[in-house]
Amino acid sequence: QVQLVESGGGLVQAGYSLRLSCIASGRTFSIYAMGWFRQAPGKEREFIARITWSGSSTYPVDSVKGRFAISRDNAKNTVYLQMNSLKPDDTAVYYCAAQPISTVGRDPRLEGTYDYWGQGTQVTVSS
Secondary structure, three states: OEEEEEEOOEEEEOOOOEEEEEEEEEOHHHEEEEEEEEEOOOOOOEEEEEEEOOOOOOOOOHHHOOOEEEEEEHHHOEEEEEEOOOOHHHOEEEEEEEEEHHHOOOOOOOHHHOOEEOOOEEEEEEO
8 A cells, every 4th residue: 555645735925936745655665656636626637747766757737837846755755846936827736646566658647547646735826
């Protein structure tokens, strides 16, 4: 089993920054990559980025390119999402997800690629 716990969300004004953290525990050796998704009210869950433990691969999305950055600390079993120049449209619940080794090669943009999900952390950006 793998457990994921997100933290770092909050309420900020437009233009400010936040860094989200996601700590993985349990059978972390079985994780191939970690991804971040978000879901705004009335919208479907949206893929943001993914990073692998071994190759450090990332898959940025145009809407956050140049403002968001994904990173990881393997020793701490933690993945981060640095969010700069936040906009009101970034308001959403942000989720981290773990992709197991068994799904290597699947499209990282698809929810089904990931077997484990965190509880989500709320990010609210005021104008």
